[in-house]
Amino acid sequence: WLAEAQIKDGPVFRRIDQWGNIDRRALTPQSVNLVLKARCEQAGLDPALFSAHGLRSGYLTEAANRGIPLPEAMQQSLHKSVTQAASYYNNAERKNGRAARLIV
Incomplete structure (x- = not known):
């Protein structure tokens, strides 16, 4: 196309x-x-x-869950703000980190 x-x-x-x-x-x-x-x-x-924003933020969250380095994910998502993009990574780390497993 x-x-x-x-x-x-x-x-x-x-x-x-x-x-x-x-x-x-x-x-x-x-x-x-x-x-x-x-x-x-x-x-x-x-x-x-569904929303375009949801797809974009969901992409970064999934990238974080799969261990993709933040700069590499940002090349695809085109986030200009490391702070904003990192917030999705921080949320994924909070949910999947060792400290979260203590709550189970």
Whole structure:
């Protein structure tokens, strides 16, 4: 699809105007969220349970759970703030760490 759209660099998910022309600019976060919710509904899922932010934060949480180094995960999630991205890692460590196992 990237070849068909002639996308060689820049954002993968781009704006498409009413005439079908592909823009160089990325979709806005709001647009990504609307597309995600529409696709969830088409798949028979409750769109209220999904959000673009949830997918992005869920990615970082899962990366933390799998032991992926934070800088490597941030390259994929495109988080600019280490503090924000690290908060997902800290939450995963709290849930999975040795101290959490004492509560069982």
